[in-house]
Amino acid sequence: MIKMTKKDLDATKQKYAEADRNWIKVGFSTCGIAAGAKEVYDTLVEESRKHSADVEIKKCGCVGMCSAEPLVEVHVKNMPTVFYGKVDKEVATKIMEKHVCGKMLVNDKIYDLKLN
């Protein structure tokens, strides 16, 4: 057991601050899981390995767009950060191939975007 102090908090904050790198977040709450988030996550991980993609894949909570679950948020440098909704295996494969590797957004599946 470590006894953290304010100083340790600050150090941890610095260390884990979101660096500007590529990432994918998969909504992993009750609703997302019920809609099939696990298969989507597994597909993304497998595909990223296949393409040796430079991307971190994370499980997150629910952003609230329940009717569009499973939801996948994708951030690729120099591209808009977007939410793909109703993602299945096929779309997950496309996200990895087209969006992450090909730097092209996938048609007909974007439900929202994050503005900075």
Place this chain on the structure above:
Amino acid sequence: MGKTVFIKDTAITGKDRTRDFYGVFLGTLREKGLENEVQLVRVADIGIYGQGMTVRVLPENFLYTNVQENDIPAIVQDSVVGGRPVEGKASAQPSKQLRIVLRNCGVIDPESIEDYIARDGYQALAKVLTEYTPEKVAQEIKNSGLRGRGGAGFPTGLKWDITRKAQGDQKYIICNGDEGDPGAYMDRSVLEGDPHSVIEGMTIGAYAIGASKGYFYIRAEYPLAIERIEKAMRQCHERGILGNGILGSSFNFDLEIRLGAGAFVCGEETALIASIEGKRGYPSPRPPFPSIKGLWGRPTCINNVETLANIPVIVMKGGAWFAGIGTETSKGTKVFAVTGKVKNSGLVEVPMGTAVEDVVYGICGGAMAGKNVKAIQTGGPSGGVIPKEFFQTKVDYESLQKMGSIMGSGGMIVMDEDDCMVDIAKFYLGFCVDESCGKCAPCRIGGTQMLKLLVKVTDGEGTQKDLDQLEQISFAMQKASLCGLGQTAPNPVLSTLHYYRAEYDAHVDKKKCPACKCAKLVRFMIMSEKCVKCGMCFKACPVGAISGNRESGYLIDQTKCIRCGQCFEVCKPRAISRG
């Protein structure tokens, strides 16, 4: 960042023309030789509804609605190439959500404490432990104007102050995660998506009131929320964020989880306390309030999940900042679970004082395809309805109350023209009757009698006298019930009676259900002039109530018909009438 153009046909009726439009837009880009520099994307949702073809140009985020084909060259020339809005054409951005409670939901990995710390997690706790006296913490929360998000809206800072001043060798803080309102799930979402923010809020509260022990009371129906809170607590223990000498200070605080077991009444403070004590969830009369005499007779502060998730942000940004958001009496934001007959159901966090219409139409896209919104219901089984005509109502504690509804925990159910208001009232009342603990007579007997009357009405056997009686029993229950459950159980009935008396009258006087929902009042008939004698209804009927053949046509035997509506659904030429 490269140029990106989003397009989407947002028209509610008619064929989705996004693809045709995409072709035209792409053609224009090709003419200019831009097709490789600009990404043109068809999106599934563009955040605008019912405003025709909509185009969004990124990264500047220019928005154009009701775009016609001949507008495209100007958009390409000015916005895509020039990086400026087309004069007089750009639309205002739609009202946006403001995320305080949901700030981390979907952003961080809820199972990683480092992710939370990286987003300023536990900084607020460190701040109060080193810089604030407990009194000052309570004062800061008082300044913020934060009120309880569980429904009643009691000022949180005041509650902390009362518990702080109460006499007792041991005090407790409880997080009420017994989210029982069917159709509200924001607490689950926060517990699952950002468990540490609730733990931090609770620990700050514990410091403010002087509690060394806290309890999470969570519904057993939320296994994932329980798992994530357990994990988060473990991580805190390992790092000295819970336990003795928190973050190097002299403050000690520990947490335990207690599970609910499927009793709605346990969301009521005194019943919740009984349940944590391992007893039946029977409420007890107040006063004494839990702040004075609560869990095991000791001063106890009970806060809702959403309330607690607000605390760390208020501490970091200051009470005054929080008080700057919202209305005169309702500060900050509120998370709503917008569900039911709505295009985009989900969680929405908006500043207090946002109009209902902005939530239902602006953010959630209004009704499902081809339907019209009729009303919303807020506050669950304790709340009431707000008809479409009053959608300019602002969401804050007082405005909703004035409309005969309540804020409640934040369920917002959208209903359309297919929903019968009497049926809705019956649904909620049935819920309360099931969940009544049976301790006090007004709730136990009153509820049952009211339900019987409502069943009579929906079965077509009701009279005007029954409606009067419904009102009378309602008032008696409101006045005489022991706890909030019984006092508020008649609200859905009173509110629907108030706004939709005509629907009740139709059930009683004409024996008709205008929404065609109440099975016993619905009749299906084949209109021979429209019938093409295809026999689909004959095949679909599960009870053989339809007789005839392809030559003579078909007939429904009303004595056999069970009003399941299957014939109505399969009839292609719409030759079956319902009413």
Place this chain on the structure above:
Amino acid sequence: MDKEILEREVREIADSWKDKEGNLIMVLHQIQNRYGYVPREVSLVLSEILDVPLARIYEVITFYHFFRLTPPGKHTISVCMGTACYLKGGAELLGELEHLLCVKPGETTKDGQFHLEMVRCLGCCGLAPVLKIGEKVYGGVKKKDIGDIIAHYSEEAEAQAIA
């Protein structure tokens, strides 16, 4: 059940909670997790170990919807009757299941294969109407899909899966 083994098992569960105040509900949760319901013999043993009258244990079990006194079926089908699911046809799904399985909510089919129940809200209102079989959640269910869904869980289907 062998009384000795039972006693040992129940003691194991109760011991971890013994020193905590107000432990009864938490102990019952763990017992139901273990046995699927709260058998009478277990309550008897528990009454001795915790030194709590049997009546008080039953008072708690029968007050809370979550606890069961009879063994559940092999598969529990929970139909969500939260408001969103109700509006979108939850009651029709329940009716169809009652019809297909020939049981009422709260009952188990004669072959012990299915237990049908209503639940308040599963918290997936965005997917309404929802039903849950075991741990698997089905969203946006239509009445006509139900036959196919439960066919997967029938005895024959399971026998085939094993073969």
